[in-house]
Amino acid sequence: MDSRGLEVxxxxxxxxxxxxxxxxxxxxxxxxxxxxxxxxxQPTYRLSCKELFTELHKFLNDDEDKSKVVEYDQxxxxxxxxxxxxxxxxxxxxxxxxxLLSSGNVLPDDEVKTCTVCLGILQDLxxxxxxxxxxxxxxxxxxxxxxxxxxxxxxxQLLVREHATWLLVKxxxxxQGNILKKDDILQxxxxxxxxxxxxxxxxxxxPVDGKSLFELSVVFAHPETDxxxxxxATACRECFRPTKSKQSIFTRMAxxxxxxxxxxxxxxxxxxxxxxxxxxxxxxxxxxxTHDSIYVAGRYNKFSRNLPQTPWVIDGERKxxxxxxxxxxxxxxxxxxVDSLNFSSSGREDVDVRxxxxxxxFAIELLNPRRATFLQNELKELQQKINSSTDKIQVRDLQIVxxxxxxxxxxxxxxxxxxxxxxxxxxxxxxxxxxxxxQDLQDLKLDQKTPLRVLHRRPLAVRTxxxxxxxxxxxxxxxxxxxLKTQAGTYVKEFVHGDFGRTQPNLGTLLNMTTDIxxxxxxxxxxxxxxxxxx
Amino acid sequence: STTLPSSTSALLLGxxxxxxxxxxxxxxxxxxxxxxxxxxxxxxxKTDVKGKQCEDHCILQHSNxxxxxxxAESHPLLQSGRKIKSISYQISANCSRxxxxxxxxxxxxxxxxxxxxxxxxxxxIDGEEYTIYSCIRGRLLEVNENILQEPSLLQKKPSxxxxxxxxxxxxxxxxxxxxxxxxxxxxxxxISKRHKTTAAxxxxxxxxxxxxxxx
Numbered sequence: 001m002d003s004r005g006l007e008v009x010x011x012x013x014x015x016x017x018x019x020x021x022x023x024x025x026x027x028x029x030x031x032x033x034x035x036x037x038x039x040x041x042q043p044t045y046r047l048s049c050k051e052l053f054t055e056l057h058k059f060l061n062d063d064e065d066k067s068k069v070v071e072y073d074q075x076x077x078x079x080x081x082x083x084x085x086x087x088x089x090x091x092x093x094x095x096x097x098x099x100l101l102s103s104g105n106v107l108p109d110d111e112v113k114t115c116t117v118c119l120g121i122l123q124d125l126x127x128x129x130x131x132x133x134x135x136x137x138x139x140x141x142x143x144x145x146x147x148x149x150x151x152x153x154x155x156x157q158l159l160v161r162e163h164a165t166w167l168l169v170k171x172x173x174x175x176q177g178n179i180l181k182k183d184d185i186l187q188x189x190x191x192x193x194x195x196x197x198x199x200x201x202x203x204x205x206x207p208v209d210g211k212s213l214f215e216l217s218v219v220f221a222h223p224e225t226d227x228x229x230x231x232x233a234t235a236c237r238e239c240f241r242p243t244k245s246k247q248s249i250f251t252r253m254a255x256x257x258x259x260x261x262x263x264x265x266x267x268x269x270x271x272x273x274x275x276x277x278x279x280x281x282x283x284x285x286x287x288x289x290t291h292d293s294i295y296v297a298g299r300y301n302k303f304s305r306n307l308p309q310t311p312w313v314i315d316g317e318r319k320x321x322x323x324x325x326x327x328x329x330x331x332x333x334x335x336x337x338v339d340s341l342n343f344s345s346s347g348r349e350d351v352d353v354r355x356x357x358x359x360x361x362f363a364i365e366l367l368n369p370r371r372a373t374f375l376q377n378e379l380k381e382l383q384q385k386i387n388s389s390t391d392k393i394q395v396r397d398l399q400i401v402x403x404x405x406x407x408x409x410x411x412x413x414x415x416x417x418x419x420x421x422x423x424x425x426x427x428x429x430x431x432x433x434x435x436x437x438x439q440d441l442q443d444l445k446l447d448q449k450t451p452l453r454v455l456h457r458r459p460l461a462v463r464t465x466x467x468x469x470x471x472x473x474x475x476x477x478x479x480x481x482x483x484l485k486t487q488a489g490t491y492v493k494e495f496v497h498g499d500f501g502r503t504q505p506n507l508g509t510l511l512n513m514t515t516d517i518x519x520x521x522x523x524x525x526x527x528x529x530x531x532x533x534x535x
Numbered sequence: 536s537t538t539l540p541s542s543t544s545a546l547l548l549g550x551x552x553x554x555x556x557x558x559x560x561x562x563x564x565x566x567x568x569x570x571x572x573x574x575x576x577x578x579x580x581k582t583d584v585k586g587k588q589c590e591d592h593c594i595l596q597h598s599n600x601x602x603x604x605x606x607a608e609s610h611p612l613l614q615s616g617r618k619i620k621s622i623s624y625q626i627s628a629n630c631s632r633x634x635x636x637x638x639x640x641x642x643x644x645x646x647x648x649x650x651x652x653x654x655x656x657x658x659x660i661d662g663e664e665y666t667i668y669s670c671i672r673g674r675l676l677e678v679n680e681n682i683l684q685e686p687s688l689l690q691k692k693p694s695x696x697x698x699x700x701x702x703x704x705x706x707x708x709x710x711x712x713x714x715x716x717x718x719x720x721x722x723x724x725x726i727s728k729r730h731k732t733t734a735a736x737x738x739x740x741x742x743x744x745x746x747x748x749x750x
Contacts, residue, residue, distance in 0.1 A: 425568065449677075452701065453575060456599040460637050460676055497571045500603065501681050501688070501696035514695075516571055 010044060012037060012059050015178055019169050020056060027277055028165070029115035030056055031122040035186035036169050042194045049112070049123060113277060117161050118188055119222050120281020121154060126192055131199040134287055138204065138216060141289045142337070144371045145214035147206050152192060153219040155282065156255040157228035162188065163259050164271055213292035213372065221285040224278060226250075231270040232258040294366045296332055297401045297409070297530040298383070299359035300324055300345075304392035305352045305519075310343060312351075320351065327393050329364060331386055335378075337370035346412035346527050347488065350520075357419075357524040359396060361409050374400070376533075397533045405529070412527030413488060417468065419523040420492050422482045424507065427514035429477040438470045438482070438510065449502040451494045465490040482507070483523070493517050572694050579716035580607055581670045582725050585651060589729070592670050593694070594716060600709040602671055604654060604700045606693045609726055611665065613693055618660040619686040624678055626653040626666075632678045632700070642703055645674035650715060654678065654700050657689075671712045673704035 012020065016037045023033045030052035031045055039045075047055075114120045124130060162185075170180045197208040200216075229250040233240045236258040240249045259267075302309075302324060312320040325343040333341060345362040349355050376399070383398040444467040450458050466487040473481040484492065491503065496517040498506035507515045572578075576595040584590050591607035606613055624632035630646075632654060637645040648654075648669040655678065657665045669675075678700045682689045689697035704712045717725070 452597060452601055452603070453599065455601055455676070455701070456597075456703070457640065459640050460642065498696065500698050501679075501692075514692075516568075518568060 010055050010059070011039060011041065015173070015176060017060065018172055018176070020060060022168070022172055023165070024056065024060075026165070026168070026275065027113060027116035029118060029123050031191060032115055032117045032165075032188075035188065035191060036165065036180075038180075038184045038186065040186060045122075045191050045194050046198070049127075114279075114281045116275040116277055117158070117165050119155070119158060119161070119225065119278055121158070121188065121192060121220065122195070123281060125220070125281060126195040126199075128199060131196060131203055134216070134218060134284075135200065135203040137287045138289055142370050143214060143289055143291060144373070145206060145212070145291070146373075147209040147212040148200070148204065148214045148216050149210055149212040150193065150197065150200060150208055151215060151217045152189060153217065154189065154252075155220060155222045155226070156250050156252050157222065157225045158188065159252070159255050159259060160228045160232070160271065161225075161275055163267065164275060167264055167268060215290050215292075217286075217288045217290070218284060219286040219288075220282040222278070222282045224280070225276075228271075229255055232262070235266055235270055236261050291369050291372055293403070294336060294369050294372050295363055295401045295403055295406060296336075296366065296379070296398065297361065297363040297405065298328075298398040299361050299396050299530070300328065300355065301357075301359040301394040301396075302349065302353075302355040302392070303394070305354060307392050308351045309345070309348045322392070324362075324393055327390055328362070328386060328395055331382055331389075332364060332366060335374070335382055336366045336372065338366045338368060340367050341365060342367070344406070344409070346409045346416070346525055347418070349522050350493075352520070354521045355525075356421075356521050359394070360522065360525045361412060361527050361529055363401065363406050363409055363530075380533075397530050399530055399533060401530060408529040409527065412525065412529065416488055416526045417485055418488060418490070418525055419483070419485045421521045421523050422484070422492060422496060422517050423475075423519040424480050424482050424496060425516045425518050426478050426480075426511065430474075430480070430511075431477075432474040434511065435472045435474065435480055438472050441467070441470060441510075443468055444470075444505070446490070446495060446506075447504050448491055448494060449499070451491050451499050451502070463489065467495065479518075492520060576603070578719045578722075579713050580719070580722040581716050582607075582609075582722065584668050584670065585666075590665065591722075592668065594670055595694070595698075596713065600704055600706070601676070602673065602702045602704065602712070603698050604667070604669060604671075604702060605698050606667070606689065607722070608693065609729075610693075611663075612657060612659075613690055617690070619689065620658045620660045622655055622657050622682055622686050622689070624655045624683075626656065632675065633680070635675050635678065637674070637676055642674055642676060645676055645703070648673055648675055648702060657686075667699050669700070669702060670716065671702060671704060672708060673702040673712070676701040676703050 019037060020033055023036060028036075030049060033056065034044060034052070044052075112123070115123055166180070166182055166185060173180045201208055226248075232255060233249070239254050239258040239261065241254075243249055306320070307322060307324060308320050309324045311323045311326060312318065329341050329343060332338075342365040343362065344365075345360055347360065349360070379398050379400070383395050387394050446465050446467065448463050448465055450460050450463075467490065468485040468487070470485075471483040473483075475481060482496075484495075486492065491499075493499075494503040494506070496507045496515055498508045498515075572595060576597055579594040579596055580591060581594070582589075582591045584592055589609060589611055591609045593605045593607040595603040595605060597603075611617065612619070626632060632646070635646050637643065649672055650668070650670055652669045654667045654669055654675075657667065659665075679698050682697060682699075689699075691697065
């Protein structure tokens with residue numbers, strides 16, 4: 001890069017001179033210095049620390065011999081123009097010379113010291129080696145992705161250091177008659193992303209996109225300086241609510257709020273103007289990859305009278321083998337490479353009840369899938385695989401859906417009608433005429449107290465439900481088949497046997513005899529979702 | 536219990552497997568189809584409650600630990616000739632079981648019952664009065680209001696529509712509540728012993744007559 005190009009990218013002005021000098025002596029890294037000088041040109045920050053350092057010194061030594069090249073590793077105190085001041089008056093300036101802080105604060109010998117403001121975030125922690133390290137972790141996690149969102153969590157004490165440095169610079173500029181608002185300073189996180197995003201994209205071969213479903217998150221920590229925030233708790237008590245959990249009360253939100261509130265004078269009283277030099281940079285506390293949940297929906301038929309919908313486990317003991325959830329979920333788990341899933345459906349049937357007809361709509365949330373994109377025919381293949389693996393269930397219309405679409409299903413549970421077929425036993429002998437009248441009943445209203453068999457986990461209440469219509473098929477003196485279309489949430493078994501008379505009316509009261517249910521099938525769940533797929 | 540049509544295949548009803556019925560086409564059933572009560576509940580008994588002869592109660596225990604308090608078939612009220620005048624849930628000046636109110640999933644607010652807590656008082660036309668007791672410790676969920684309007688329900692369908700109350704034992708005590716009760720087999724033993732005694736005293740050779748206990 002030729003010097004003219006650099007000049008364009010390095011728009012420091014005269015008014016910045018003192019600030020640059022002051023911040024350098026204060027132990028600030030080049031990128032942070034640029035931020036405090038409101039340099040908003042992205043490519044500038046992408047120059048290496050070494051180049052930036054050189055340029056800063058060039059800028060400072062501007063009116064001296066320009067050919068002098070500053071060695072990045074050399075202590076700059078020897079190269080910067082010094083105007084030794086006899087008086088150690090912190091606020092005075094003499095003859096336009098910059099008051100320098102005591103030499104002890106200037107970078108000593110060979111090491112590149114950790115920045116007192118960003119604690120290394122804009123130094124080694126945004127450069128190639130770091131990025132490579134993070135990407136190695138991403139590779140080992142085994143995710144498939146074609147874009148990513150990069151989120152970074154910085155330790156809250158950076159806010160305090162930023163605030164202190166702002167006050168310092170504000171004061172300095174104030175003496176020149178210039179204003180520096182906090183908003184004029186470039187945000188640390190923003191600059192961090194300017195630098196890291198292209199590096200990540202390059203290393204992983206995918207763009208960084210805020211809407212991506214795949215998230216790479218890095219959490220930084222700096223335990224050494226965690227105490228920097230503590231003084232805020234006494235200065236702004238109301239910002240820090242005690243938490244029940246062991247987590248620190250010094251959250252980013254709380255610290256931001258406190259810094260907004262605290263008066264400059266109070267802050268400076270409690271927190272040193274001269275920031276303490278950190279012994280080392282931030283460390284990576286955590287690198288985590290997560291992929292947004294993927295939702296797979298479909299409809300299932302249940303042909304077994306021995307299969308629960310969800311795994312039946314009591315006190316760690318499996319009471320019944322397998323379940324609808326596992327028969328559909330396990331193959332999906334393998335295909336999408338997830339550790340866990342959530343199964344939900346538009347209502348459910350008992351272990352001993354079949355789901356016939358078009359089946360019952362279900363949706364499975366696959367959490368943190370390592371693979372998320374599939375072609376429709378790959379899903380179709382999986383559907384066929386599930387269907388040929390068992391005769392207890394069959395699946396249809398298997399497809400990927402959005403999270404919002406799940407609402408249709410739950411709406412179905414509460415609002416849509418269901419149709420059933422029940423095999424009825426009667427205590428007294430019956431003839432065909434005895435049951436025909438049931439077909440004339442339209443929109444029969446029932447008052448159902450919470451059935452005893454679910455009362456242990458539901459509140460005691462009376463629910464009004466409607467049986468829209470019924471159809472009968474006489475079988476013999478003590479049996480007939482009853483077809484019913486009911487409102488969502490109607491307990492059919494209880495309508496048939498009466499549940500100790502707690503469902504009124506019930507089939508027994510209608511027929512004036514004891515009736516019981518031998519078999520129950522769900523004939524249809526009248527929900528229009530998920531969309532039907534052509535076979 | 537009942538027989539199934541031969542067209543029905545293997546089935547299983549209820550929230551937990553209690554009976555399995557297998558039918559062969561054209562053949563007699565291997566097992567009969569159990570009633571709703573026998574499918575879902577286990578029967579426990581307490582005889583001569585509060586020392587009163589033959590005042591036997593039957594506690595129906597669901598697998599979900601909810602219990603239904605009912606009269607055992609040997610209770611005097613269920614013997615022929617008894618006519619009920621009225622039933623009352625006002626068991627003392629301050630306490631009516633009808634005022635019982637539970638709310639929420641954890642059924643807060645229900646009156647807590649001990650084994651000998653009275654549930655209701657039943658007055659017969661002939662002046663005899665019987666008190667029905669809880670027999671188990673737990674929270675009262677509801678009492679059967681249908682028998683107030685139709686007392687004959689109690690006698691016609693004592694195990695179902697004629698139930699007295701629904702009680703929820705404490706979770707920790709759900710297994711131990713049956714310690715003070717006897718099972719169906721033990722109950723049948725006691726009943727047959729009573730008949731033998733009665734028969735011996737009465738000189739009655741019919742062992743199945745369910746006459747009142749007089750000693």
